[in-house]
Amino acid sequence: MHTYIWHMVLGAVAGVEPSKIIRQVPAVYVFGDSTLDVGNNNYLPGKDVPKANKPYYGIDFPGSKPTGRFSNGYNAADFVGAGILDSTNAGGNIPLSKQVIYFNSTKAEMVSKVGPGRVRELLAKSFFLFGVGSNDMFAFARAQQKQNRSATPAEVKAFYTSLISNYSAAITELYGMGARKMGIINVGPVGCVPSVRVSNATGGCNVGLNQLAAGFDAALATLMSGLAARLPGLAYSIADSFALTQITFSNPAAAGYANADSACCGAGRLGAEGACQRGASLCVDRDRFVFWDSVHPSQQSNKLGAKAYFDGPAQFTSPISFKQLASYKSS
Ligand SMILES: *[C@@H]1O[C@H](CO)[C@@H](O)[C@H](O)[C@H]1NC(C)=O
Ligand SMILES: *[C@@H]1O[C@H](CO)[C@@H](O)[C@H](O)[C@H]1NC(C)=O
Ligand SMILES: *[C@@H]1O[C@H](CO)[C@@H](O)[C@H](O)[C@H]1NC(C)=O
Numbered sequence: 450m451h452t453y454i455w456h457m458v459l460g461a462v463a464g465v466e467p468s469k470i471i472r473q474v475p476a477v478y479v480f481g482d483s484t485l486d487v488g489n490n491n492y493l494p495g496k497d498v499p500k501a502n503k504p505y506y507g508i509d510f511p512g513s514k515p516t517g518r519f520s521n522g523y524n525a526a527d528f529v530g531a532g533i534l535d536s537t538n539a540g541g542n543i544p545l546s547k548q549v550i551y552f553n554s555t556k557a558e559m560v561s562k563v564g565p566g567r568v569r570e571l572l573a574k575s576f577f578l579f580g581v582g583s584n585d586m587f588a589f590a591r592a593q594q595k596q597n598r599s600a601t602p603a604e605v606k607a608f609y610t611s612l613i614s615n616y617s618a619a620i621t622e623l624y625g626m627g628a629r630k631m632g633i634i635n636v637g638p639v640g641c642v643p644s645v646r647v648s649n650a651t652g653g654c655n656v657g658l659n660q661l662a663a664g665f666d667a668a669l670a671t672l673m674s675g676l677a678a679r680l681p682g683l684a685y686s687i688a689d690s691f692a693l694t695q696i697t698f699s700n701p702a703a704a705g706y707a708n709a710d711s712a713c714c715g716a717g718r719l720g721a722e723g724a725c726q727r728g729a730s731l732c733v734d735r736d737r738f739v740f741w742d743s744v745h746p747s748q749q750s751n752k753l754g755a756k757a758y759f760d761g762p763a764q765f766t767s768p769i770s771f772k773q774l775a776s777y778k779s780s
């Protein structure tokens with residue numbers, strides 16, 4: 450569980466290869482938290498920075514290499530990117546507002562190399578993938594817990610307002626820079642991650658935390674339809690991680706899972722009482738676990754999620770799928 454609020458990752462693909470223009474989109478830009486990190490945290494200084502740069506992270510990655518992905522293998526950014534484009538990702542990990550400014554610099558560099566017209570064309574066709582918010586929910590809940598109370602409705606409302614205003618500012622600014630296709634993964638039922646369940650004597654989900662996430666997701670949907678109405682040529686798809694995960698929890702076996710409440714890699718009750726590190730307990734059939742560590746989904750969960758968002762059942766994306774978004778022609 451990370452302590453950063455709005456820490457963001459940008460994986461930018463700055464060059465276009467004309468020979469590969471038949472691809473659906475020329476580039477995928479990823480803005481997200483640890484669930485989409487492909488190794489950026491490794492470059493941050495400080496001993497408190499969470500890093501997935503040691504075993505057993507990456508145990509199912511080619512060469513069993515810990516890459517910084519908070520997964521046993523690939524994560525959702527890899528799978529969505531792979532579904533749309535074979536892209537490479539590289540970048541930093543910084544707050545959203547700064548991230549947008551850095552993206553602006555990346556854009557300026559691109560403009561100096563290939564000119565504004567070409568960059569405009571590239572960005573309008575590119576896929577901007579977002580996945581943030583979980584850490585904000587955790588941080589908010591922790592702050593309340595410290596005070597031995599639950600948030601008042603007014604406090605929850607103010608919390609949503611601040612998150613939505615940040616999200617809105619980021620999307621509006623990226624739109625101003627030429628971004629037109631936004632794929633947004635909403636916040637899942639974060640009250641059901643093993644590290645939260647373990648503090649419930651029954652091992653059940655924290656209902657309040659799930660409600661907090663659901664309320665945010667509703668506000669996010671309202672934000673996006675409002676922005677799309679106001680910003681000509683903007684297209685978006687919201688991936689309903691919340692619904693997909695709830696359905697998975699209601700019948701894990703139907704999705705091929707044997708375990709939906711514990712960390713594959715960890716220690717103690719629900720695998721959530723100790724870190725995933727060398728010497729930790731490690732499940733044998735990792736594809737049968739929803740969770741890799743006490744917070745992050747397994748490679749298999751990421752794969753099934755990406756598949757559902759890309760061209761799965763219509764109920765998991767709104768108003769269009771990631772695939773439709775990728776092929777959307779901005780006017
Ligand atoms: C982006 O950079 C340009 C100058 O290259 C500047 O005019 C503009 O205000 C910047 N926008 C943001 C959101 O930082
Ligand atoms: C919350 O409760 C714990 C024990 O129940 C107590 O030690 C702590 O001081 C309380 N914190 C506040 C802010 O009231
Ligand atoms: C983002 O939220 C913080 C509060 O958490 C606020 O101080 C800041 O002004 C917001 N930024 C934007 C761009 O909305």
Ligand SMILES: *[C@@H]1O[C@H](CO)[C@@H](O)[C@H](O)[C@H]1NC(C)=O
Binds near residue numbers: 649650651652657
């Ligand atoms: C703990 O889990 C049970 C279900 O097993 C649930 O009814 C209860 O609300 C949970 N506790 C909290 C604080 O959410």
